[in-house]
Amino acid sequence: MSTKVPPAYINANYIQQAMECYFEKCVIILECTFKCIALEGEYCSSDIYRTQVKFEINRHGRRVYDNMSIIVKDAVMDVSAPMGTNELVMFKHVLPHVRRILSEVTFYHYQVPETDHRTLLTKMFADCLFCERGKNEVFVLEDLKASNYKKVDHRKGLDLELSRAVMRKLADFHAATMIYLNTYPSAAATLFPSTFANGISPISRHAAKVFEGMRTAIKLVEQWTGFGGIAASMRIWLENCNERLTQVLQTERCRFQVIAHGELWAKNILMRMSQKYCVGELRDAAFVDFQLSFVGSCGYDLNVFLNTSVQLEVLKAHRYELLRYYYDRLTETLKYLNWEEEKIPSWETVMSEVYDLEFIGYYALLYLLPISCMEREASTQDNEKQHTSLYENERVQEMFRYALERFAKLGVLECVIQESGNPPS
Template identity: 25%
Template structure:
């Protein structure tokens, strides 16, 4: 009889993560039904406060195959409970999109790259009931790890992200030529009108951050004009957010990851601790639209301030060079955008970067000691939310970055 045990820190063990569930996962992963489960041990798979909408588990499965010694395999389990606070997830079809991305999109993109690239982990199982659950390979077993979200990425990391992102975007452009309707489901991203209804969690969260941004900047000498513009921007907050992602005529379109920040990237390093490879995770907010969406979001959530201040043009050049090379190598007749066209896409989506700088980055720049109680259910409490919004905007890294980025956004016309 196979035993299933949970670590003590798994407060409410999901009942559906049982032996029959993992038996099916194991058969898919090993591509054989000739396997006997011996034991399953499940523990929390991420730091508390690092995942707002889902719970991550790491499941170690011991098993035996005929004529083989006893073996272990580790799976990553992503479970999204059915809670009122995450109803917007259903509105944005995140479970369907993530399932489609892992089962259909990524394998086709990797084939187009002649399997020289892996864009994401393997998905072994997904179920919708009793709660949305996806089971992935554990990329940690292949020596992929997360970088530090608190410090920001250095230039070596950022250049690798630009190269891999360009390949991901380019292959999606080519796949859209081969299969014109394949991305029809990918119309709702993070700033979709459906997700930003007046009383939705996302709208309340971003509004709370916007209010704190205005309060913080209003206290800075020399920023009076910018603070006034931010105040006016927040008077039409929802419409400004929706417009920053809304499709535009004649724009370049790619499959955006949609949530491209440090914790959704896994790096592999050489002996000298230099990043050599990169795999993306969490495609639940992917959206078909301008590459300026991913590029601006990444720039204003994940770069160290020194890289953002001095190396942004270089990174965009790296992105364009790899995008052009990949499209030419694929040889499917997709028009290759010029560097100036990419710059224009980024410029037109500067408002998305502004959103990322106050809607997302404050959470990312928090010290880990302050994020342990971050979850959607906690933010439903008004007093907790008010205290947490204030705490997020006390980060020194956030203040230093905003002092640089806000004048940039003003020059770009975002605040007008």
């Protein structure tokens, strides 16, 4: 836990203004403390603070004392995106509509509780009290920990039950964004394209790390018996990575459009595990970090999640089942939201979207998975040692062996040689 204090502009007065915007009434701050829970660095673009607030507010005609836990996210602007990210638009415009849309399905329990704050209704994301863009992007958010949502162990990956919870919530999110884009057709123009729509910008904060990680992965795979052809194909695609990203992320090629989360891996997923005071599902997922959200294919989020966040044995045995579960929930939610039945995507259409974006799964496998599996001590090592330890991780190597053979079999890598006499599993 860092001892870093927030910058001068993030203080009790700032929190008071944010709370007054949210509650639309006067708030008197009695006590406000900040604790840094995440630092901006090589793999994180924000400083994040948990803020404990004691305050006085008028409710039902009388002054009451209350307390609230708040998350303050101070996001550093990337030089490759001087106009900022899509997170501001998502929190100010898109996500409030998503919540309203889903609240129409009453038994999904997405309604905001009006009285009993102990009743923890279903959350998809944190409420945003206030956000703004200046030198940085600053977000003042509710703390989902107060609603029993907690971080998952992203190093181990999710079991079947937790993976199903994510698929259920992702399907709801995608369905609601389909309704949103249909209701507000000009809304898509307010969101920037995917940060990878024109390839990985050479001046972006993570460009060097992405390509360095891919080169490290290739060196590892070259050492494995029977993987020479796969490694050769990986080298070819390293040189043509940006061209392939541009190709698969063309919005026009989507058979139907959703707003993709953009980085749906376990580090951006919180899980509610307790049933105490809860309405709805016992296991429930919520999403954080919408910086990379964009209008595009459902296949983006599905490929990132499956290739970074699901336990290998679960993926081997239940990949098809998880995709089918996502599809069934997507269809069910669209029907509840009165989407025209003839416009509901077919199972074959969704699977085509997943297949077309398998290369995104390849990128996520090589770059995001090793970061997700990184042990705490590795984060303090120098670059060379850090990269070595990232790719020496047992789960990373097991996932590589399984997923790379699968990609080769699907033709994603267009292997130049098939050294093994046995078909990939």
